[in-house]
Amino acid sequence: xxxxxxxxxxxxxxxxxxxxxxxxxxxxxxxxxxxxxxxxxxxxxxxxxxxxxxxxxxxxxxxxxxxxxxxxxxxxxxxxxxxxxxxxxxxxxxxxxxxxxxxxxxxxxxxxxxxxxxxxxxxxxxxxxxxxxxxxxxxxxxxxxxxxxxxxxxxxxxxxxxxxxxxxxxxxxxxxxxxxxxxxxxxxxxxxxxxxxxxxxxxxxxxxxxxxxx
Amino acid sequence: xxxxxxxxxxxxxxxxxxxxxxxxxxxxxxxxxxxxxxxxxxxxxxxxxxxxxxxxxxxxxxxxxxxxxxxxxxxxxxxxxxxxxxxxxxxxxxxxxxxxxxxxxxxxxxxxxxxxxxxxxxxxxxxxxxxxxxxxxxxxxxxxxxxxxxxxxxxxxxxxxxxxxxxxxxxxxxxxxxxxxxxxxxxxxxxxxxxxxxxxxxxxxxxxxxxxxx
DNA sequence: ACTATGAATTCTGAATACAGATTTATGGAC
DNA sequence: GTCCATAAATCTGTATTCAGAATTCATAGT
Numbered sequence: 001x002x003x004x005x006x007x008x009x010x011x012x013x014x015x016x017x018x019x020x021x022x023x024x025x026x027x028x029x030x031x032x033x034x035x036x037x038x039x040x041x042x043x044x045x046x047x048x049x050x051x052x053x054x055x056x057x058x059x060x061x062x063x064x065x066x067x068x069x070x071x072x073x074x075x076x077x078x079x080x081x082x083x084x085x086x087x088x089x090x091x092x093x094x095x096x097x098x099x100x101x102x103x104x105x106x107x108x109x110x111x112x113x114x115x116x117x118x119x120x121x122x123x124x125x126x127x128x129x130x131x132x133x134x135x136x137x138x139x140x141x142x143x144x145x146x147x148x149x150x151x152x153x154x155x156x157x158x159x160x161x162x163x164x165x166x167x168x169x170x171x172x173x174x175x176x177x178x179x180x181x182x183x184x185x186x187x188x189x190x191x192x193x194x195x196x197x198x199x200x201x202x203x204x205x206x207x208x209x210x211x212x213x214x
Numbered sequence: 215x216x217x218x219x220x221x222x223x224x225x226x227x228x229x230x231x232x233x234x235x236x237x238x239x240x241x242x243x244x245x246x247x248x249x250x251x252x253x254x255x256x257x258x259x260x261x262x263x264x265x266x267x268x269x270x271x272x273x274x275x276x277x278x279x280x281x282x283x284x285x286x287x288x289x290x291x292x293x294x295x296x297x298x299x300x301x302x303x304x305x306x307x308x309x310x311x312x313x314x315x316x317x318x319x320x321x322x323x324x325x326x327x328x329x330x331x332x333x334x335x336x337x338x339x340x341x342x343x344x345x346x347x348x349x350x351x352x353x354x355x356x357x358x359x360x361x362x363x364x365x366x367x368x369x370x371x372x373x374x375x376x377x378x379x380x381x382x383x384x385x386x387x388x389x390x391x392x393x394x395x396x397x398x399x400x401x402x403x404x405x406x407x408x409x410x411x412x413x414x415x416x417x418x419x420x421x422x423x424x425x426x427x428x
Numbered sequence: 429a430c431t432a433t434g435a436a437t438t439c440t441g442a443a444t445a446c447a448g449a450t451t452t453a454t455g456g457a458c
Numbered sequence: 459g460t461c462c463a464t465a466a467a468t469c470t471g472t473a474t475t476c477a478g479a480a481t482t483c484a485t486a487g488t
Contacts, residue, residue: 005278008472009266033440043473045259048441049266052223056270056365058358064219065479067440080358087305088298095297144272144294148366151270155358222442247470257443262471279449281470 008046013053015040017154020059020070021123023161028072031060058155073158075211079204081156086200088149089133090193092140098189100139105184108136112177115170122164132177136196163207173203222260227267229254231368234273234284235337237375242286245274272369287372289425293418295370300414302363303347304407306354312403314353319398322350326391329384336378346391350410377421387417 019025037047051068054060060068071077093101111132116124140146176199183192233239251261265282268274274282285291307315325346330338354360390413397406 007276007278032438034438044440045472045474049263049471052263052266053270056267058361062221064221065440077358080356083305083309083356084302084359084362087301091297091301142294142297144291144369145298147272148298148362152362246468248468258470259442259444263441279470280451 007049008042009049009053012040012042012047012050016050016054017059017157020157021126021160023164025070027070027158030069031067033067054154057151059158071158073162073211075208075213078156078159078208078211081152081159082200082204085149085152085156086197086204088145088152089137089200090197092137092142092145092149093193093196094189095142095145096137096139096189097141098187101184101189101192102187104135104139105181108132108184109178109181111135112174112181115174115177122161125170126160129173136180159207159211163210172206173199176202221263222256223263223267226254226256226261226264230264230268231273231371234371235340235374237378239284241284241372244283245281247281268368271365273372285372287376287425289422289427292370292373292422292425295366295373296414296418299363299366299370300411300418302359302366303351303414304411306351306356306359306363307407307410308403309356309359310351310353310403311355312401315398315403315406316401318349318353319395322346322398323392323395325349326388326395329388329391336375339384340374343387350394373421373425377424386420387413390416 031051033044033047033051037044040047051060051062055062055068058071061071062068111128114128116128137146137149176195180192180195180199183195245265247258247261247265251258254261265274265276269276269282272285275285276282325342328342330342351360351363390409394406394409394413397409
């Protein structure tokens with residue numbers, strides 16, 4: 001059994017991202033490197049490496065002499081990120097193997113219908129949503145594109161916990177996912193890609209009001 | 215006058231990118247950190263920070279215990295990158311201020327017509343091309359998108375010097391740029407965005423044969 | 429009371445030191 | 459001569475140290 005040997009910076013990056021998911025860090029707050037390094041039980045070197053990576057993904061900002069801080073959230077940026085991901089995921093779908101898509105379409109439909117009901121924990125809903133999108137794009141042949149999508153989505157994680165504990169119209173989300181799946185079963189890739197883009201744009205509108213004005 | 219004070223890692227990153235433009239490094243070769251740090255006159259710490267950034271942009275690869283190396287080039291990846299940039303630039307154009315676009319359209323047309331002739335140095339041609347694209351997208355209101363485009367294009371720089379010293383059909387490139395500019399003058403944003411996408415796809419096809427098979 | 433100035437503190441950015449992994453070199457068995 | 463084992467050298471990944479910038483705090487002056 002090959003035991004896991006990954007650079008510390010990657011583990012640290014993932015730990016920080018999962019803490020962001022839990023809403024541990026408030027947007028806009030400064031990072032104290034020594035304090036955080038001590039808490040994580042690592043030295044500043046790999047921590048800084050992780051911070052630099054996250055800054056490249058837009059999760060953090062860095063200012064000369066002032067170090068890193070969690071990038072503030074804004075409706076403007078959220079809209080920008082949604083636009084980007086909508087375009088990228090739509091492209092990824094268009095660049096997928098049609099045969100493979102038809103193959104997984106039934107499973108996508110099942111997953112979409114099995115959406116957890118509104119009372120489920122936000123964490124559960126999000127994980128289910130991620131799973132659906134991951135499966136949807138798993139047939140994309142453009143590897144760089146998949147990496148890029150993952151990276152951009154990391155920048156969106158800051159918004160996840162802001163949207164927790166609400167009465168979002170899950171039915172709409174569910175219906176839109178079903179529509180994508182059905183179009184794939186019918187073999188209409190362009191329409192499915194368009195439906196996916198629409199899903200992102202609609203989702204953005206639904207979430208927009210929950211984000212602080214500026 | 216505020217004198218320039220930027221982190222070393224950024225300066226190093228840019229220096230490495232410009233060296234890649236000059237074709238100083240062969241794709242696929244390993245990086246010796248101590249040697250490179252010495253040559254640049256810096257310590258390994260900021261150098262590694264720059265390397266990690268470049269790895270995040272796809273310029274480098276990193277393997278546990280083996281350090282960094284310049285990512286190998288391939289037709290497949292070049293096609294992938296072109297697809298991505300085509301989609302992103304097209305989106306950026308669609309998200310630009312139409313009034314501003316009409317304003318700069320004449321200048322875009324002039325620049326496109328003033329394309330350096332075939333005998334000009336590759337460097338000159340590339341710089342001119344970059345200038346045109348930068349101006350074209352300068353009206354985009356989606357800041358994250360512009361950053362992303364810059365980042366993805368950094369990953370394409372590895373291919374720049376491969377395409378040097380050839381008899382590429384510059385006329386086609388020039389004509390396509392003119393077409394985009396003309397559509398913008400006519401105020402037809404969707405068509406201009408589509409023409410821009412086509413320009414990227416065609417450019418990809420033109421370059422493809424010059425890249426090593428695998 | 430308020431501001432300005434400067435020292436003390438805290439923190440980041442960069443350099444150096446150390447530990448462990450990987451590669452290269454060496455030597456012996458066949 | 460080839461193959462394998464083992465030791466030396468090299469290099470990366472991480473920790474620690476150092477230098478200087480930014481911030482805080484205290485004090486003097488108005």
